[in-house]
Amino acid sequence: MNRVIAVHRDVYDEQRCQAAEFRRRLERCGTLAVNVLSSPGAGKTSLLEALAHAAPRRRAAVLVGDIATQRDAERLARWMPAVQLTTGGACHLELPLVVRGYDALPTHDLDVLFIENVGNLVCPSSHDLGEHLRVVLLSTTEGDDKPGKYPKAFRTSDGLVINKIDLLPYVPFSVEAATADARVIRPDLPVWAVSAHKGVGIAEFSAWLDRQQMSLRERGDGA
Amino acid sequence: MHETALVRSLLTQVRELAHAQGGGAVREIHVQCGQLSGVDPELVRLAFQRLRCDGGCGSAELVLEDVALAARCRVCKSEFSPLGFSFRCPGCASTSVDVVRGEGFILESIVVAADDAEQAR
Numbered sequence: 001m002n003r004v005i006a007v008h009r010d011v012y013d014e015q016r017c018q019a020a021e022f023r024r025r026l027e028r029c030g031t032l033a034v035n036v037l038s039s040p041g042a043g044k045t046s047l048l049e050a051l052a053h054a055a056p057r058r059r060a061a062v063l064v065g066d067i068a069t070q071r072d073a074e075r076l077a078r079w080m081p082a083v084q085l086t087t088g089g090a091c092h093l094e095l096p097l098v099v100r101g102y103d104a105l106p107t108h109d110l111d112v113l114f115i116e117n118v119g120n121l122v123c124p125s126s127h128d129l130g131e132h133l134r135v136v137l138l139s140t141t142e143g144d145d146k147p148g149k150y151p152k153a154f155r156t157s158d159g160l161v162i163n164k165i166d167l168l169p170y171v172p173f174s175v176e177a178a179t180a181d182a183r184v185i186r187p188d189l190p191v192w193a194v195s196a197h198k199g200v201g202i203a204e205f206s207a208w209l210d211r212q213q214m215s216l217r218e219r220g221d222g223a
Numbered sequence: 224m225h226e227t228a229l230v231r232s233l234l235t236q237v238r239e240l241a242h243a244q245g246g247g248a249v250r251e252i253h254v255q256c257g258q259l260s261g262v263d264p265e266l267v268r269l270a271f272q273r274l275r276c277d278g279g280c281g282s283a284e285l286v287l288e289d290v291a292l293a294a295r296c297r298v299c300k301s302e303f304s305p306l307g308f309s310f311r312c313p314g315c316a317s318t319s320v321d322v323v324r325g326e327g328f329i330l331e332s333i334v335v336a337a338d339d340a341e342q343a344r
Contacts, residue, residue: 004333005334126260
């Protein structure tokens with residue numbers, strides 16, 4: 001006689017528990033972790049450079065995910081402690097590599113830990129890296145109909161940054177259309193239109209990050 | 224590619240569960256694959272065929288159910304299907320909605336052979 005063993009457990013549950021543990025570890029240091037997702041070339045590294053330029057007193061560090069090279073970490077190291085996470089082939093970051101990268105940072109006394117994910121709007125959506133916020137970046141050269149094509153990335157994100165608005169005169173991209181498309185999937189999604197290259201719109205996004213970090217600190221102090 | 228790692232993890236969890244619950248050959252593995260899980264059910268089936276023997280579940284059948292997204296409005300309490308991934312309540316237009324089904328890749332249950340002859344194989 002066969003036996004039925006009821007389980008009803010998500011296969012990803014163990015990974016999520018470990019991610020939650022890492023998230024709590026960061027909270028104990030008052031550190032807000034921000035996972036940045038985008039397609040390759042949308043401007044994740046440039047955005048983080050622009051944020052560092054706009055808020056030089058923010059104590060930040062970055063873990064940069066790429067399949068190969070140290071290029072992005074070398075760029076960002078001019079602004080903040082940076083550890084390159086080289087996946088060697090994986091198209092997304094996973095928690096164990098992120099934790100090893102965090103442990104390799106010279107300091108954990110941080111306001112914000114940025115996690116620059118591998119350029120990919122598909123696979124990173126499924127992996128909790130212990131972040132408090134997930135930000136998706138979309139550039140004006142990618143098309144304003146992209147959000148609906150990547151539902152999981154946009155559904156799981158807490159903010160949308162539309163980058164390269166300096167190119168709007170030259171590309172058929174509507175910030176309003178992209179915003180509306182993203183808000184079908186995530187109705188209350190905050191959206192910022194920026195040019196990381198020109199430094200436009202960065203201050204507002206940076207201020208939002210500051211508020212999120214202060215809220216995290218207040219929640220931690222009140223606990 | 225991810226489905227391979229996912230199926231490996233699934234098979235490990237199934238083996239551990241079967242062992243913890245008294246052993247026996249695994250006959251069926253029942254899984255629910257959510258519409259927004261990020262998992263491709265066909266790739267799961269292919270990976271399962273490739274990996275089940277190495278995973279200690281060589282005689283197991285994978286029973287995979289596709290689960291559509293379902294959401295519930297916190298304001299008017301109605302449940303709806305987010306057609307076109309639209310998460311605004313069609314009843315009251317509220318954006319305060321929770322996903323109640325369709326985001327996960329759930330190991331629902333396993334069926335294990337319990338007789339000694341099966342265990343001996």
